[in-house]
Amino acid sequence: TRVIRAPRGSQLNCKSWLTEAPYRMLQNNLDAEVAENPQSLVVYGGIGRAARNWECYDQILESLRQLEDDESLLIQSGKPVGVFKTHENAPRVLIANSNLVPKWGNWEHFNELDRKGLFMYGQMTAGSWIYIGSQGIVQGTFETFVEAGRQHYGNDLSGKWILTAGLGGMGGAQPLAATLAGACSLTVECKQSSIDFRLRTRYVDKQAKDIDDALALIAHHTGKKEAVSIALLGNAAEVLPELVKRARAGGPKPDLVTDQTSAHDLIHGYLPAGWSVAKWQAAMADASQHETLTAEAARSCAVHVQAMLDFQALGIPTVDYGNNIRQVAFDQGVQNAFDFPGFVPAYIRPLFCEGKGPFRWVALSGDPEDIYKTDAKIKELFPENKHTHRWLDMARERISFQGLPARICWLGLGERHKAGLAFNEMVRKGELKAPIVIGRDHLDTGSVASPNRETEAMKDGTDAVSDWPLLNALLNTAGGATWVSLHHGGGVGMGYSQHSGVVIVCDGSEAADQRIARVLWNDPASGVMRHADAGYEQAIAAAKRHGLKLPMVR
Amino acid sequence: TRVIRAPRGSQLNCKSWLTEAPYRMLQNNLDAEVAENPQSLVVYGGIGRAARNWECYDQILESLRQLEDDESLLIQSGKPVGVFKTHENAPRVLIANSNLVPKWGNWEHFNELDRKGLFMYGQMTAGSWIYIGSQGIVQGTFETFVEAGRQHYGNDLSGKWILTAGLGGMGGAQPLAATLAGACSLTVECKQSSIDFRLRTRYVDKQAKDIDDALALIAHHTGKKEAVSIALLGNAAEVLPELVKRARAGGPKPDLVTDQTSAHDLIHGYLPAGWSVAKWQAAMADASQHETLTAEAARSCAVHVQAMLDFQALGIPTVDYGNNIRQVAFDQGVQNAFDFPGFVPAYIRPLFCEGKGPFRWVALSGDPEDIYKTDAKIKELFPENKHTHRWLDMARERISFQGLPARICWLGLGERHKAGLAFNEMVRKGELKAPIVIGRDHLDTGSVASPNRETEAMKDGTDAVSDWPLLNALLNTAGGATWVSLHHGGGVGMGYSQHSGVVIVCDGSEAADQRIARVLWNDPASGVMRHADAGYEQAIAAAKRHGLKLPMVR
Ligand SMILES: NC(=O)c1ccc[n+]([C@@H]2O[C@H](COP(=O)([O-])OP(=O)(O)OC[C@H]3O[C@@H](n4cnc5c(N)ncnc54)[C@H](O)[C@@H]3O)[C@@H](O)[C@H]2O)c1
């Protein structure tokens, strides 16, 4: 078994920081603190890998150690396939992972190639070496809740409460994100073990004994405007209808309703109403029961969605969090299942229209102090951005680093390059112990085409047009990012998305200033462009405010 | 109606030659001499367009006139969507055309977007502004025949003859290409009008009166080692079986057999045996007869393929030229229809393994003399490359320029950058009247994933892996090409291919020398890399010979 940990400190293993950065970040992606299954090179998201196999992994590191500052290393689905002469302002690494000609862009063909060792699933930040652990999902959920607060409650969630379900791998971030956003939350979860895990890691504050207790706790803490998170053991398909009944009868009403049970997977993801967890687990393990299980789970999803629709009818903002539960209910005959929107069109797209997205950075020194200093710098740069201040303070307090110390916060066009230039200056002045690497998720404003998630229901119907992420990758390559990636599949699977990633190194040099100013401006600007082109007024206004040159937008 | 003709001469309309070049080439693509239907902005290949609509076209030209030499213009399916700050060594134009997320990568979705004005079909060189008219297909067919001669006949086709069928839009290039390759040819064509057109334009030399006359002419000219092309009016499904019978009985045998009837389209493309052309055309025009027509055409294709298999059994090299006739015959029950190979695996792939492909260039001056001087330069640079000398001489004599004077000839890794640097020096020294633009087809060694054509039957089964063209585009962007494009669809249609294009300008500057040296080396080298990675010994040997750094190839 391999134990991988990125080198720390200011000593170079490669010929410059531009190659040292991918060298450390690849290793960091497979740090046991970061990766879900480092022995299989799996970073996260099912089978999202950092390299195709150990031989490729070793050779990537070796190639990076040798790479000159006017060369570029090409990675093809996790395999280092070539080193070519480019120039100083070109990327040091160019990555293409999991891409298939559309007619063959499905799991069957992927699996066939994968089994033969000819391919790799890159997910989003796994194969592009900029995954930073669970801070990302907490922050994404936080931004979603904050944006909901902005839209519905005058940017103030204090005294409000969010009703949701599911405390699994991703869903477990909900109570913490709600707390950070200033809201109370009630999360229904059917497995005691999932609740226990989240209590232990302080992602959720308290467990209620029953519905009455839960509502009493909610009343108490919302009354005192305390952002406390409550878990309730139960089945969402039973608890939500009961809460609707009470709300209709004058009982307490939630201020936002969503859900993160795994309704996308009706065998392993959703407990049917009336079933015990033991019965459920037995049925999961027994293929002969899958048909019944699926049918029962789907029926319960329909009940669950009907309760969500009922909340919506009571005037409560209600959204799907990307778990496909609307589709399941619709297939069960709930004709208006899609009356409530997905979270991207509802809350994330307005941010994308401003070029806002999951900006993240990592301290290559390995020293947490470097991140704390950059936290302070962000506050100093954006004094008016109170919710980011709150996020940074609470993230420092509540979220432990995994692997190299890292931070994520959503910044928009006009902010990202400022942060990058400031970090680069800190490196130049010796305020940090080593360079900083700046990247982002592929789920970002200009970098993804994904009709079931990020580009669901685009205003002009161009959900499936993937020219945009390709242009984004070409533009970031042209601008001089340190590494650029183009992936297929990602979070929604083979056939369903194309997306690009970008990472840039702040090594303190003046040359880096130039590149940072270009790349961290162009990258979010390309998202504003994409949304302006689709006709979003907010993006058109943002483009004008920032003086973007968009020839066909008047 | 618009009449478009690219500006000629040495006067700039834009701020530099790097922007003047796309400015002229876009217009040249829509020159009435070049484009199939300039009024609809259609350049070639069905609906392959140069710009999405006239408004976009005008704005692209306007944006190019304004573009600075540290800016890049982004084109999204024929629409100019943004201008961004990059740097001197970055491309001036970045293009993404017709790309769709795989699940939606089909004609239905394309048409829906296209109808709404939201999309455009870019073909290969239509939307990337480097189409040069029919010289390309003549040259491609010539290379195919030459390579066949190399493999089977010691690089000498004199005294040999090629048997084929179809004198349509593409197929009409066959007799001329055979002549240029030094072989006699007999082409069976069922429409007298198609034969007349090719006689008139000197693409075919003579028409035979009947089979006996045809064989007599072939015997005469092969005997004298004269490369003369013969057309024969008839149905291939009748003529070929008769020729098989005679060959078996000791009659003359062809030295290569192929076919370019339009067997891919059984309604408009293939005349059933026993039918008159008049009956065929009536059936085409009458939907109620389509079923019968299709069935009869398919049956005749099976007979046709059986004759080709019979020739193969007689030891004669036989290939499919990308018209799907093997599949049609197979579906009719000819179980061994795929016994003869497609032309790419048979003849083009060995060239691709050497990084050889359709290198082309255009004289921005508009002066044919500039091309003749570059023709001479190519001969001077590659004195040993006799077949290219023959091609250049005969192309000059037999092929008229369409639009701006242009030349195509297949060059490989190690040759292309030499040609580029030499042209750039000629511009620098004032030997040419204006800069030269160098490009290529997307159908090239490292730039295409197309499982039914260019990447059919790859040795390791990676036909559908499109990481390669994406890496090619990223690498050419990193290297500093003048414009780079990423397309979907191309010659085989939506869902079936992804490919990238590259164009670079020789403006005579030292900076251009640097960029040319990188891009015209890296671009073909990426094709050698792709084929070496797939396990082709020839590519591995080429990589070693050229000192490529391919980390996993030992
Ligand atoms: N679109 C996005 O960006 C995005 C982000 C995060 C999660 N998601 C989706 O959210 C869902 C959850 O993700 P995850 O990683 O947390 O999944 P998971 O399977 O780890 O967790 C699901 C949890 O729901 C619980 N559960 C199942 N049925 C229940 C029921 N009837 N009542 C109460 N609890 C029930 C399970 O016990 C489990 O703890 C998935 O469908 C995922 O795709 C989407």
Ligand SMILES: NC(=O)c1ccc[n+]([C@@H]2O[C@H](COP(=O)([O-])OP(=O)(O)OC[C@H]3O[C@@H](n4cnc5c(N)ncnc54)[C@H](O)[C@@H]3O)[C@@H](O)[C@H]2O)c1
């Ligand atoms: N793979 C490649 O790169 C490539 C390149 C060129 C052409 N092609 C394929 O070659 C085929 C021909 O292309 P095209 O543009 O010339 O098509 P076309 O339709 O313009 O020409 C086809 C010709 O075949 C003749 N024909 C039809 N049936 C016949 C028969 N039974 N006997 C004799 N002649 C017959 C027609 O009269 C016509 O002149 C197409 O299927 C095309 O896809 C492939």
